[in-house]
Amino acid sequence: MTGSMRTPGSGPGGAAPDKLAFTLASGRRRTTPARFGRAFPRDRQLPHLMRKCLLDGNDDNPEQCVQVCLSAADAADPAARALLDTEAGTALHLHRALGDTEYAVLFPRIVGYELDAAEPYLLYAAPRGIPVARTPVLAATDQPGFTRDLFLALCLLESQGLVPRGVSPATVLWDGARAQLWGLEAVTGVGGPRSPWGRQPYCPPEQRLGVGDSDARDAVWSAAQVLYRLVTGRPGPADRVPADLREHRVLDQTLRNAFAPRATGRPTPAEVLELVAPGVARQVRLTLPADETRPYREAFEDTLKAKRRAAAGPSAHAPGQGQEGERGSAEVLCPYCLEPLRLDLSKLYVTDSKMQYEPLNPAPVKNPFVRDDVMRGAVQKCTANAEFPAHFIPVPYLMYGRPLTVAMVGQSSTGKSHLLTQMIAAVTDGGLEPFGLKWRSVNPEQHARFVRDRVQPLRNGQVLDHTAGLGMDDYARFVESLLITDARGQVRPVAFFDLGGEDLVRTDTALRFLLGVDALVFVVDPALALPLPQLDHVRERWEVEVNRDGDLAFGTVLDRLRKDGPYLDVPATMVLGKADLLRFQPPVDRWLGRPQATALDPALVHEESRDVYGLLRRYAGQAWLRPFDAFRRCTLHIASATGGQEADGRYPAGAGPRRVLEPLLALLAMHGLIEVPGGAEAFGLGRGSAAAGAASRASVSPEESMRDEGAKGRERS
Numbered sequence: 249m250t251g252s253m254r255t256p257g258s259g260p261g262g263a264a265p266d267k268l269a270f271t272l273a274s275g276r277r278r279t280t281p282a283r284f285g286r287a288f289p290r291d292r293q294l295p296h297l298m299r300k301c302l303l304d305g306n307d308d309n310p311e312q313c314v315q316v317c318l319s320a321a322d323a324a325d326p327a328a329r330a331l332l333d334t335e336a337g338t339a340l341h342l343h344r345a346l347g348d349t350e351y352a353v354l355f356p357r358i359v360g361y362e363l364d365a366a367e368p369y370l371l372y373a374a375p376r377g378i379p380v381a382r383t384p385v386l387a388a389t390d391q392p393g394f395t396r397d398l399f400l401a402l403c404l405l406e407s408q409g410l411v412p413r414g415v416s417p418a419t420v421l422w423d424g425a426r427a428q429l430w431g432l433e434a435v436t437g438v439g440g441p442r443s444p445w446g447r448q449p450y451c452p453p454e455q456r457l458g459v460g461d462s463d464a465r466d467a468v469w470s471a472a473q474v475l476y477r478l479v480t481g482r483p484g485p486a487d488r489v490p491a492d493l494r495e496h497r498v499l500d501q502t503l504r505n506a507f508a509p510r511a512t513g514r515p516t517p518a519e520v521l522e523l524v525a526p527g528v529a530r531q532v533r534l535t536l537p538a539d540e541t542r543p544y545r546e547a548f549e550d551t552l553k554a555k556r557r558a559a560a561g562p563s564a565h566a567p568g569q570g571q572e573g574e575r576g577s578a579e580v581l582c583p584y585c586l587e588p589l590r591l592d593l594s595k596l597y598v599t600d601s602k603m604q605y606e607p608l609n610p611a612p613v614k615n616p617f618v619r620d621d622v623m624r625g626a627v628q629k630c631t632a633n634a635e636f637p638a639h640f641i642p643v644p645y646l647m648y649g650r651p652l653t654v655a656m657v658g659q660s661s662t663g664k665s666h667l668l669t670q671m672i673a674a675v676t677d678g679g680l681e682p683f684g685l686k687w688r689s690v691n692p693e694q695h696a697r698f699v700r701d702r703v704q705p706l707r708n709g710q711v712l713d714h715t716a717g718l719g720m721d722d723y724a725r726f727v728e729s730l731l732i733t734d735a736r737g738q739v740r741p742v743a744f745f746d747l748g749g750e751d752l753v754r755t756d757t758a759l760r761f762l763l764g765v766d767a768l769v770f771v772v773d774p775a776l777a778l779p780l781p782q783l784d785h786v787r788e789r790w791e792v793e794v795n796r797d798g799d800l801a802f803g804t805v806l807d808r809l810r811k812d813g814p815y816l817d818v819p820a821t822m823v824l825g826k827a828d829l830l831r832f833q834p835p836v837d838r839w840l841g842r843p844q845a846t847a848l849d850p851a852l853v854h855e856e857s858r859d860v861y862g863l864l865r866r867y868a869g870q871a872w873l874r875p876f877d878a879f880r881r882c883t884l885h886i887a888s889a890t891g892g893q894e895a896d897g898r899y900p901a902g903a904g905p906r907r908v909l910e911p912l913l914a915l916l917a918m919h920g921l922i923e924v925p926g927g928a929e930a931f932g933l934g935r936g937s938a939a940a941g942a943a944s945r946a947s948v949s950p951e952e953s954m955r956d957e958g959a960k961g962r963e964r965s
Contacts, residue, residue, distance in 0.1 A: 270360035275782030295322035317369035335433040377423030386478035397427035402517035406464040415470035416450040449486035463511040472506035544862035583726040587632030642691035651741035658771035666889035670905040682846040684735035777868040798871035815880035819918035835859035860884035881932040
């Protein structure tokens with residue numbers, strides 16, 4: 249059982265305990281008997297249910313927990329699942345940051361989670377205290393300790409770059425000695441856009457209206473309203489300072505500015521904490537763990553410096569290449585047999601009503617608009633390789649110069665097919681339009697088949713089979729092609745291939761194809777690369793092991809590319825795929841939930857690349873970064889094609905892609921199809937905005953800044 253909503257029998261002769269399998273906060277898996285109480289709504293405005301739970305792994309001393317869960321019907325709503333994911337991510341974040349400190353008691357302690365099931369859930373240790381909503385007035389002797397703990401919790405969240413939007417009497421518990429802050433499903437990141445959340449008067453005015461960006465001082469308003477309610481016994485006004493605040497001297501002295509209608513007029517949590525408990529805020533900064541990623545960030549910057557010093561050699565992949573002479577005059581590689589061919593009007597065909605090919609003679613068609621429409625639906629029979637099975641090429645593929653070929657590289661288990669399918673689907677959904685690009689199919693009939701056979705089943709939650717081989721050799725499978733029009737009106741075909749690199753052999757055809765590739769996407773499978781405990785059960789299920797030597801396909805392809813200098817000059821990206829498996833692991837948790845970009849910011853791309861580099865360098869080793877070391881321009885990205893893991897051949901929550909378009913955007917920018925500050929040649933080298941140093945400084949998160957300050961304080965001590 250993975251969290252069924254039914255209530256097991258109890259008492260003499262009752263049903264045996266259910267078996268509960270879940271992931272511990274440490275990442276390990278646990279299976280144990282469990283007994284449940286009756287489920288009840290945790291918040292009547294939300295679909296989440298709560299119930300008591302006993303984990304019977306030790307019959308003499310069963311572990312008391314509470315389970316926060318979704319029914320199967322509610323779990324079908326992506327928004328409900330997203331809230332549960334947010335709650336789990338925040339709880340795990342706090343567990344990592346505070347688990348060994350005295351401050352951990354201020355927040356719920358997560359025991360485990362199972363979020364990819366049909367009925368997802370979290371397990372917490374039993375709450376400590378009762379919600380202060382049940383307390384008419386807090387005793388005067390309790391008020392100082394409660395105030396200290398509440399603002400200490402807010403200060404700790406701010407140090408992690410987090411803003412709790414749900415602070416209210418219902419989410420703050422008190423046991424007479426310490427407070428405990430719940431409501432983790434409502435936590436958001438500092439600087440993210442505000443959205444309406446919470447009840448009056450506890451939600452600040454800007455949050456209630458959903459205007460501006462989230463600020464740590466949003467929670468100061470909420471905490472001040474909670475304290476006013478506990479001191480006076482009544483709620484305060486929803487948009488201003490309480491009229492009788494001066495009658496309550498301590499509140500007036502510490503919280504008058506906390507009721508400012510705008511966040512900019514309020515004190516920070518640390519400033520309030522300094523008033524109620526001098527010196528505690530500084531102690532928090534000294535207690536935070538040191539930043540362990542600094543050496544990897546520095547190694548990343550050093551590698552980019554070396555790349556910038558290396559002069560860019562002459563490249564066969566110049567930005568914007570594709571429009572060559574008269575339309576249809578350029579020689580291109582056939583995407584199937586990989587032999588060169590040109591447009592030949594004597595070899596054109598169209599399909600009839602029975603889907604059979606019949607010859608086409610376009611000469612009688614004089615109207616240019618009608619002719620273009622006819623040619624768009626036509627195909628040319630390729631006769632470049634007599635030994636290859638009969639195959640036909642869409643005419644538009646041959647009319648706009650040499651196509652930009654994008655090759656996906658990785659072993660067969662990396663999820664390339666799902667990632668590429670979602671990437672193309674994101675393009676056809678209009679994902680390129682904010683960047684000044686438009687698309688149309690090379691051949692409407694073939695594109696419709698791709699959507700029917702690949703996109704629609706995946707979006708409906710089906711697991712796709714491996715991409716069927718469309719070429720003679722297994723190493724290169726043509727998947728799809730599109731016509732991309734840039735902001736200047738130039739049209740270029742973009743062809744997508746799936747490379748089975750581990751099977752690549754040194755043949756003339758293979759080498760010719762690799763020499764003609766314009767862009768490469770290296771897909772990293774976290775189960776193969778990262779020896780993290782939360783991936784152990786995935787490896788066991790998939791029957792794979794960590795490979796410290798890197799992906800065999802990476803090495804096979806890199807060994808067959810020609811290098812004229814210290815670096816390969818083909819634009820490349822590395823993608824940490826299946827990132828949903830690591831959605832609570834830093835730095836994946838920082839990037840995976842970000843909304844789809846509408847502008848390409850080189851500084852943000854630099855920041856994401858640095859974070860992924862650090863993760864792989866720290867846990868996987870240098871072998872997995874071989875593509876980044878080999879290519880002069882190579883960005884690194886985090887993506888998930890499905891948003892969750894499959895069960896019984898389906899994705900329980902549907903396949904929700906996350907950040908699948910960012911790698912392609914980077915490649916198009918490096919080819920000049922998307923204009924970026926600093927130009928295409930500088931993109932991916934850390935100097936696309938003002939300077940690499942400025943981008944690096946701008947990319948330091950509040951959490952990293954606080955850790956650095958704490959480390960410096962410990963050194964001084």
